[in-house]
Amino acid sequence: MSTTADLVLALKKELKAAGMTYADLAERLGMAESSVKRMLAKGDMALSRIDAICRVLKLDFAELARRVADAQPLLAELTQAQEEAFVADVKLLLVAICVLSQWTQEQIVSTYRLTTAECTKYFARLDRIGVIELKPLNRYRLKLAKTFRWRPHGPVMDYFRSHALQDYFSGSFDGHGEGLVLAHGSISSSLAPSFVERMQRLAQDFSQQHLADQRLAPKDRSGYTLLFAMRSWEFEAFENLRR
Numbered sequence: 293m294s295t296t297a298d299l300v301l302a303l304k305k306e307l308k309a310a311g312m313t314y315a316d317l318a319e320r321l322g323m324a325e326s327s328v329k330r331m332l333a334k335g336d337m338a339l340s341r342i343d344a345i346c347r348v349l350k351l352d353f354a355e356l357a358r359r360v361a362d363a364q365p366l367l368a369e370l371t372q373a374q375e376e377a378f379v380a381d382v383k384l385l386l387v388a389i390c391v392l393s394q395w396t397q398e399q400i401v402s403t404y405r406l407t408t409a410e411c412t413k414y415f416a417r418l419d420r421i422g423v424i425e426l427k428p429l430n431r432y433r434l435k436l437a438k439t440f441r442w443r444p445h446g447p448v449m450d451y452f453r454s455h456a457l458q459d460y461f462s463g464s465f466d467g468h469g470e471g472l473v474l475a476h477g478s479i480s481s482s483l484a485p486s487f488v489e490r491m492q493r494l495a496q497d498f499s500q501q502h503l504a505d506q507r508l509a510p511k512d513r514s515g516y517t518l519l520f521a522m523r524s525w526e527f528e529a530f531e532n533l534r535r
Contacts, residue, residue, distance in 0.1 A: 297335045298360045299342055304332060306349050320348045366437035367422060374421050375447040387414040388423060394506050397430045438499060460519065469516065491520040
C-alpha cells in the first residue's frame with residue numbers, strides 16, 4: 293500500500309501540474325499559507341487532510357493512491373530472506389507461481405487443495421513481501437518487473453534443482469507445443485553471451501505473450517514451462533575419460 297509520504301509527494305506534483313500555489317491552496321482550505329507549507333514540507337498529514345486537498349484538485353483519492361502505486365519501482369529480484377520464506381512453505385510457493393501466471397483466487401482454489409481463507413492468507417503475505425498489491429475482493433496487481441527472475445543461486449532455484457529438475461526432464465516432450473532440443477558445439481567465447489541474450493529475449497517474448505493471452509478464456513489456454521540453459525559443461529562420464 294502507499295505510504296502517507298508517497299501520497300503527499302504525489303499531491304505536490306498534482307498541485308504543480310494544476311498551476312496552484314500554496315497560497316491558492318491555503319485559501320481554498322481556509323488555512324494560513326505558512327501552515328500549508330509546513331504541512332506539505334513535513335510530508336506527513338492525516339488522510340482526511342489529503343482527501344480535502346484532493347477535493348480542491350477535483351481528484352479522487354482512490355485515483356491518487358493508484359497513481360502512487362503505479363509509480364512504485366517494480367521488483368526485479370527478491371531478497372535471500374524472502375525466497376527462503378517461499379521454500380519454507382510449499383503452499384506459499386504454489387500461490388506465488390500462480391500469481392506470476394496472473395491466476396485469480398477462484399482459479400487457484402478450484403484447481404488446488406487450498407481453501408479460500410488459505411488463499412487469502414497467502415495473498416496477504418505476498419502483499420507484505422511486495423510481490424503484489426492486494427485490492428478489494430482479493431484482486432491484485434503484480435509488482436514484479438518484466439525482467440524479474442529468481443536469484444540464480446538463491447533458495448527458489450536451489451529448491452527447483454533439488455525437487456523439480458529431474459521431474460521436468462523426465463517428461464517425453466512429445467505433446468502438443470512441446471519440444472526438447474540438445475545442442476553441443478565449440479564456439480567463440482566472445483559470441484557465447486549473445487546466445488544468452490537471445491534466450492533472454494525469447495523468454496521475454498514468452499512472458500509478454502502470456503500477459504496478452506490473459507484476455508482468453510481459461511479453456512483456450514494451457515500452462516507451459518519454458519526452460520533455457522547454456523553453460524560450459526561436459527558430461528561427467530566423458531570428463532572421467534579425459535587424459
